[in-house]
Amino acid sequence: MKNDQEQQDVEFEPEEELGDLGAAQVKMKKLREELKEAQKKRDEYLDGWQRCKADSINARRDMESRSARTAEALREALVHDIIPALDSFDMAAGSEIWANVSDGFRSGMEQVQSQLLNALKSHGIERYGKVGGPFDHALHEAIEERDDMPGESGTIARIIRYGYRSGEKVLRPAQVVLKS
DSSP: OHHHHHHHSOOOOOHHHHHHHHHHHHHHHHHHHHHHHHHHHHHHHHHHHHHHHHHHHHHHHHHHHHHHHHHHHHHHHHHHHHHHHHHHHHHHHHSSGGGGSOHHHHHHHHHHHHHHHHHHHHTTEEEEOOTTSBOOTTTEEEEEEESSSSSOTTBEEEEEEOEEEETTEEEEOEEEEEEO
16 A cells, blocks of 8 residues: 555656756646546446446346246146145036035035135136137147037037136146047
8 A cells, every 4th residue: 555655646856957847747647647547447446336236137137037936836836736626626516416415505615616716816827618619739638539429529528627827828738528
């Protein structure tokens, strides 16, 4: 640090020897050198600051992206945990015994199923599958083709298991029986 101080001190010749003009020229030369050094340091600091700012912005974007992917993965995991319960409701409602269950109990169970489906829907999860609808390889998994089912050839005659998707992403394809 002492060397820096010594370098900054300007050693001038006595004015009598150089004259006023000579002293001014020496001072100007020294000031120009100091200005160039200050500009160089400024550029160096500015460059470092800009890199740091860009790194900070990139780190924040990466963190937000990771956070969004993690949230989506957790949401999908929860959906995959809930889907078997909805499948159980569907199997129960499709059984012969379901018709013998009291109306109050049946209505209550259907309301619980409806609440689960509405909760999924409010989070962007759509349940799909429709008897009579067209078969789509991207959305449906054909389990069987049958001639003895009602409907047009190539349409969905029966839903074995409903499908679920989030936007365009299929979380689970619907399992269906097709009319051949």
